[in-house]
Amino acid sequence: MRDRSGMALRVEADRLYLLDQSRLPQEQRWLAIDDVDALVEAIHALRTRGAPMIAIAAALLVAVRAERGDDRDALAEAVARLRRARPTAVNLMHAMDALADALAAPDWRAAVIASAEALHDGDRALCDALAAHGAALIGAGERILTHCNTGGLATAGIGTALGVIRRAHEQDKGVSVWVDETRPLLQGARLTAWELGELGVPYLLITDSMAAGLMAAGRVDRVIVGADRIAANGDVANKIGTYGLAVLARHHGVPFAVAAPHTTLDPACATGTAIPIEQRAAAEVRGVTGAAGELCWAPADAPVDNPAFDVTPAALVDHWVLDTGVFDAAAVAAGALTHGGAGLPAAAPG
Numbered sequence: 001m002r003d004r005s006g007m008a009l010r011v012e013a014d015r016l017y018l019l020d021q022s023r024l025p026q027e028q029r030w031l032a033i034d035d036v037d038a039l040v041e042a043i044h045a046l047r048t049r050g051a052p053m054i055a056i057a058a059a060l061l062v063a064v065r066a067e068r069g070d071d072r073d074a075l076a077e078a079v080a081r082l083r084r085a086r087p088t089a090v091n092l093m094h095a096m097d098a099l100a101d102a103l104a105a106p107d108w109r110a111a112v113i114a115s116a117e118a119l120h121d122g123d124r125a126l127c128d129a130l131a132a133h134g135a136a137l138i139g140a141g142e143r144i145l146t147h148c149n150t151g152g153l154a155t156a157g158i159g160t161a162l163g164v165i166r167r168a169h170e171q172d173k174g175v176s177v178w179v180d181e182t183r184p185l186l187q188g189a190r191l192t193a194w195e196l197g198e199l200g201v202p203y204l205l206i207t208d209s210m211a212a213g214l215m216a217a218g219r220v221d222r223v224i225v226g227a228d229r230i231a232a233n234g235d236v237a238n239k240i241g242t243y244g245l246a247v248l249a250r251h252h253g254v255p256f257a258v259a260a261p262h263t264t265l266d267p268a269c270a271t272g273t274a275i276p277i278e279q280r281a282a283a284e285v286r287g288v289t290g291a292a293g294e295l296c297w298a299p300a301d302a303p304v305d306n307p308a309f310d311v312t313p314a315a316l317v318d319h320w321v322l323d324t325g326v327f328d329a330a331a332v333a334a335g336a337l338t339h340g341g342a343g344l345p346a347a348a349p350g
């Protein structure tokens, strides 16, 4: 298997390495991931995260195990376990289904490796394509608000929503970014702020609660977010807090876009009500584990509700920015995100 590298993932001499995103930005620690247990733990703990990234990491681990001689039954078990590692981002299920198909081939070992490599290489291309489509939407000097992290840490390429912003910046459109900190795990404050700083994109870090006042003051020109799963009717599951942004954006007349590769589309989900929402540990809400140790500020036994995602109805989305083009509400209502629709290539899984 060819060596490969990216911002948060490497394969060297048939060994998978992942950048531990739970330690960023204070510490850049690479983890050698040699088996399914290690990757499932890394996905659960969001050491590796982002809808495309967890799919690609899972696929490349199975390919590494195939390269190391695991038999077909062991690989099939690995695919099944990894498919269940997180319930909301559909990219993971699509990737594992593709590898399960490869395992059914006569030359299954080579087919698994080729399928995983194609997923990794393909995601880079999907990011570039959707960034080009999305950047065309962006006007000069726009102040763009984004949520969570959707850049090179969350994908194999330049990212989804953050890829659009990066491309607009590279086109000298003079954009600036409001970065939602994104409670409870602070993917925005820790990861998006770090990525934009590295790229030299002007940004201001804000608390999630500040978005409303900024839109009321007319200081937000557009909202662009990522997605973990997009239903056939255009409903979008994304990081918790996204739905609130969509309501605010619609109330204040701010265009709201979702950026995602077509591998995030799930035509098997008719609407967002069918999308499983991951529930996460109470401790994440009660306090933040910082580099200096536990900083818990809530009562240790405070009852908590901690859904990792919410669903934004299609009625609140103005643009779906995909690698296959930009689609508005009329196109989505006409079936653009379903099998055979303009947004979903015929060969795409799901």
Ligand SMILES: CSC[C@H]1O[C@H](OP(=O)(O)O)[C@H](O)[C@@H]1O
Residues within 6 Å of the ligand: 046, 049, 050, 051, 052, 147, 148, 149, 150, 151, 154, 155, 159, 160, 161, 187, 225, 226, 227, 228, 238, 239, 240, 308
């Ligand atoms: C391009 S990443 C899409 C999506 O994944 C993130 O979730 P998590 O950090 O829990 O993996 C977030 O919802 C992003 O918008």
